[in-house]
Amino acid sequence: MELQLTAAQNQWREEVKDFLDAELPPKWEKSTEWCEDKDFWAFAIAFTKKVSAQGWIGLTWPKEYGGLARPPIDQLILSEELTYRDAPLVNTIGWGLAAGALLRGGTEAQKRKFLPPIQRTEVLWAEGYTEPEAGSDLASLTTRAVRDGDEWVISGQKTFTTWGSHADMLYCAARTDPEAPRHRGITIFGLPIHQPGVSFGPLRSAQIQGAAERLLELSVDYAGRRTQFGQTIGRYQAVQYLCSDIAINSHLTSLMARYAAGLLDQGLPARKAVSEAKAQASLTARLAPERAHAVHAGIAFIVDFDVQLFTRRCRHWELDLGDERYHRERIAAALAA
Ligand SMILES: Cc1cc2nc3c(=O)[nH]c(=O)nc-3n(C[C@H](O)[C@H](O)[C@H](O)COP(=O)(O)OP(=O)(O)OC[C@H]3O[C@@H](n4cnc5c(N)ncnc54)[C@H](O)[C@@H]3O)c2cc1C
Numbered sequence: 001m002e003l004q005l006t007a008a009q010n011q012w013r014e015e016v017k018d019f020l021d022a023e024l025p026p027k028w029e030k031s032t033e034w035c036e037d038k039d040f041w042a043f044a045i046a047f048t049k050k051v052s053a054q055g056w057i058g059l060t061w062p063k064e065y066g067g068l069a070r071p072p073i074d075q076l077i078l079s080e081e082l083t084y085r086d087a088p089l090v091n092t093i094g095w096g097l098a099a100g101a102l103l104r105g106g107t108e109a110q111k112r113k114f115l116p117p118i119q120r121t122e123v124l125w126a127e128g129y130t131e132p133e134a135g136s137d138l139a140s141l142t143t144r145a146v147r148d149g150d151e152w153v154i155s156g157q158k159t160f161t162t163w164g165s166h167a168d169m170l171y172c173a174a175r176t177d178p179e180a181p182r183h184r185g186i187t188i189f190g191l192p193i194h195q196p197g198v199s200f201g202p203l204r205s206a207q208i209q210g211a212a213e214r215l216l217e218l219s220v221d222y223a224g225r226r227t228q229f230g231q232t233i234g235r236y237q238a239v240q241y242l243c244s245d246i247a248i249n250s251h252l253t254s255l256m257a258r259y260a261a262g263l264l265d266q267g268l269p270a271r272k273a274v275s276e277a278k279a280q281a282s283l284t285a286r287l288a289p290e291r292a293h294a295v296h297a298g299i300a301f302i303v304d305f306d307v308q309l310f311t312r313r314c315r316h317w318e319l320d321l322g323d324e325r326y327h328r329e330r331i332a333a334a335l336a337a
Pocket of ligand 1: 126127128129130131134135136137160161162163226229233236237238294295296297298299301
């Protein structure tokens with residue numbers, strides 16, 4: 001297999017870079033996933049339409065559905081450059097998921113109906129897999145779809161539906177055969193979102209931080225309550241290790257702080273011990289939120305939930321009164337003395 005890019009492929013990369021240089025402000029740094037700002041959305045939609053106009057949405061699709069029939073490696077190069085620049089491309093579920101499924105298994109009529117509007121960024125899709133009680137264990141979803149004459153009646157609740165309130169269509173997983181084994185009898189529907197009976201509740205998302213002990217309590221509590229694949233996630237070794245990591249580091253931080261405080265209490269030299277304790281505290285302040293997030297997965301991103309609150313506090317704590325690097329230098333100086 002040839003791993004070097006050809007001259008034509010390198011030229012394609014340059015073409016994409018030139019386009020992004022022309023269309024994105026310098027140092028563009030925003031994430032479409034989180035940003036609800038109206039100006040941002042207008043910009044993101046306009047940008048994606050320009051990508052559509054280049055023919056780059058649906059780059060690899062057959063030409064009869066609006067694609068350019070280019071090879072997958074060209075898509076790879078395009079994706080690398082878009083991601084490198086954090087380009088505000090919307091409708092990833094449309095062209096990434098719905099179009100892929102339609103091209104593989106759609107009828108000719110479905111392809112002709114749904115693919116061109118996705119290519120032109122006229123119809124936006126969101127992903128409706130996750131439910132309050134069905135995350136990793138998607139087969140436990142409870143959304144039902146029942147046939148009623150020529151129609152399907154779908155009832156249920158979805159959560160974490162990125163871009164849901166902006167979308168026109170939901171790529172919606174629902175159980176159609178309750179008698180089938182749990183990994184079967186599930187159908188994906190293309191559900192028009194804006195119709196009577198569909199309502200939204202916004203989830204406020206945020207960047208995240210927190211405080212180690214509290215994060216440990218939250219994580220242990222959540223691991224004992226959250227059920228996936230028929231048992232609480234705390235029974236899985238991977239999740240146990242995540243909680244143990246927080247406990248080990250939290251305890252270590254506490255012991256080191258107490259040792260340093262004891263030296264100070266006794267009027268003994270404590271400079272090195274104080275810095276060791278603070279360096280460990282900063283390490284814990286990074287590790288604990290990371291592990292707590294892994295335990296909580298999607299729900300950790302909810303602003304009203306305490307994980308993000310204590311994660312933010314940890315982030316502050318990590319830097320406050322000297323970060324890990326600063327205290328490493330003090331420790332090194334004490335060792336060299
Ligand atoms: C930014 C973001 C955007 C998202 N957008 C969408 C979207 O548009 N549409 C959509 O449908 N969903 C979306 N999701 C939801 C996402 O698909 C879920 O977060 C994911 O499926 C995990 O489910 P959960 O959050 O319920 O975690 P859980 O399934 O509750 O998992 C919690 C913890 O338990 C662990 N665990 C679970 N089962 C096992 C096991 N058997 N063995 C070992 N460990 C296990 C997990 O690894 C994790 O550490 C989004 C999530 C995020 C964070």
